[in-house]
Amino acid sequence: MNLLHRKKHLEPGAKRVLVPFTRGGLDPSVLNASIRIARAEEAMLVPAYLIVTPYEFALDAPMSQQVAAAVPLLEAVENAALKAGVPVDARVESGRTPIHALKRLWGVEGFDRIVVPAPKDGGFTPKDLLWILMHAPAETVLLRPLANGVESPAARGALEGRVEAA
Numbered sequence: 376m377n378l379l380h381r382k383k384h385l386e387p388g389a390k391r392v393l394v395p396f397t398r399g400g401l402d403p404s405v406l407n408a409s410i411r412i413a414r415a416e417e418a419m420l421v422p423a424y425l426i427v428t429p430y431e432f433a434l435d436a437p438m439s440q441q442v443a444a445a446v447p448l449l450e451a452v453e454n455a456a457l458k459a460g461v462p463v464d465a466r467v468e469s470g471r472t473p474i475h476a477l478k479r480l481w482g483v484e485g486f487d488r489i490v491v492p493a494p495k496d497g498g499f500t501p502k503d504l505l506w507i508l509m510h511a512p513a514e515t516v517l518l519r520p521l522a523n524g525v526e527s528p529a530a531r532g533a534l535e536g537r538v539e540a541a
Contacts, residue, residue, distance in 0.1 A: 420462070
């Protein structure tokens, strides 16, 4: 499974919904909402795990531990989306910061909508979110994960493949 800069050939006009995340995974409520948006828009879901490459390493240095952590998370997102009938094209992108990785991804691929998870335990900072909202190349939705960590029935359903239409 080669996730690095893999680009699938899509039909002209095919919509793509980017869901970037980093450090620790994607909250189930954000995953559920992303799947519902992609399904409602008949779009491909593009989950992108953003790896931060420390300055002591070359930018394109293999970050095998981070990729090893990303693959099971991306596979879980892919399984939930496929069970809901949503096509998936997962990515791993690296950069010096999550924003740098996101810029690199935006530089080589186009997206129709971007679904960004608000901070919970790591990931994007409030400053990152402001930058994303101001510079995103597509319509952007900011989703806040559930504050108390309790999954709603809809979020649990997404992980079990029972996603309701938006």
